[in-house]
Amino acid sequence: MNTAAQTLLERILSDGQVNDEVIKVDRFLNHMVDPQLIELLATEIANRFSSEKIDKVLTAETSGIILAQPVARILGVPYVYAKKKKPLTMTAYYAAASFSFTKQESTTLYVSQEVLNSGEHILFVDDFFAKGSTLKAIEELIIQAKAKLIGTAVIINKSTRRDIESILTLEELQS
Numbered sequence: 226m227n228t229a230a231q232t233l234l235e236r237i238l239s240d241g242q243v244n245d246e247v248i249k250v251d252r253f254l255n256h257m258v259d260p261q262l263i264e265l266l267a268t269e270i271a272n273r274f275s276s277e278k279i280d281k282v283l284t285a286e287t288s289g290i291i292l293a294q295p296v297a298r299i300l301g302v303p304y305v306y307a308k309k310k311k312p313l314t315m316t317a318y319y320a321a322a323s324f325s326f327t328k329q330e331s332t333t334l335y336v337s338q339e340v341l342n343s344g345e346h347i348l349f350v351d352d353f354f355a356k357g358s359t360l361k362a363i364e365e366l367i368i369q370a371k372a373k374l375i376g377t378a379v380i381i382n383k384s385t386r387r388d389i390e391s392i393l394t395l396e397e398l399q400s
């Protein structure tokens with residue numbers, strides 16, 4: 226287990242909670258944020274994609290932003306977050322539906338056509354991967370933009386999919 230995974234596991238055991246598929250990390254990841262921990266996790270994720278051609282990091286508003294920003298900084302590229310509400314200033318856009326199992330609500334994600342371009346190589350970054358609804362919406366946005374998804378990286382993968390880069394998996398947390 227790498228340093229980032231070990232540090233995250235220790236924080237979850239000391240300051241968080243794992244209850245079946247519900248992982249409570251609001252004291253250090255998604256409500257109150259430990260910037261040193263985020264930097265460690267972002268460095269691990271960026272290192273995994275450092276040999277890939279990445280033009281932009283893409284995430285979903287809001288929880289993914291905390292990780293996407295330092296990953297993009299380390300990779301030396303901009304990051305874009307798909308918005309949950311379309312501002313009046315966004316006239317040309319890509320849109321895709323997503324369902325949040327944590328919040329039990331449907332939403333539409335919007336990305337301006339000004340910030341996501343044809344041919345770009347995109348890394349999708351988020352905090353959790355659960356059922357894949359957010360990734361499905363992000364993939365649809367990338368297809369609409371005629372860009373290319375290079376990879377998906379999350380802090381915790383709660384699924385059995387192994388094509389998702391993650392710091393920890395639900396299985397590791399439950400063992």
